[in-house]
Amino acid sequence: MRSMILTSLLFTLSTTAMAGQVYTWVDKQGVSHFSELPPNGQASTIINTATPAPRPPASEKLPPSQTKDPEQETIERKVQHEVASQEAKRREFCETVRTNLAQLENNPRLRAQIKGEMRRLTEEERQARIAEAKKAIEHSCR
Structure with missing residues (x-):
């Protein structure tokens, strides 16, 4: 030692x-x-x-609330609110599309209102709607 x-x-x-x-x-x-x-x-x-070189003095940082303009903070809060609102709408859309996709995939005998009348979907129509739902999920949902 x-x-x-x-x-x-x-x-x-x-x-x-x-x-x-x-x-x-x-x-x-x-x-x-x-x-x-x-x-x-x-x-x-x-x-x-x-001797080591003198270090430049550390700049004093103000708290974030004191460094921004109040008008800028208002704009940022508004943008954040809009982004949160759009994200909530996107999540709701994705949930609806996923639910519809599950119904389309699990139930071959679906009825839909087409041109004002209720009728059963053909297999081609059902497959087309399944493809549309999958494309919407791939495009909009994570």
């Missing part, structure tokens, strides 16, 4: 000891250079690599 602590301490100290000076300067073309040796005949700045 003692050797582990000593090794950790030596490792930590060695990284700061190995951190040398870094020089930076800008040449005549405006290009920034970085080197461990200072440039000849040119002014340079020493960068301290032993």
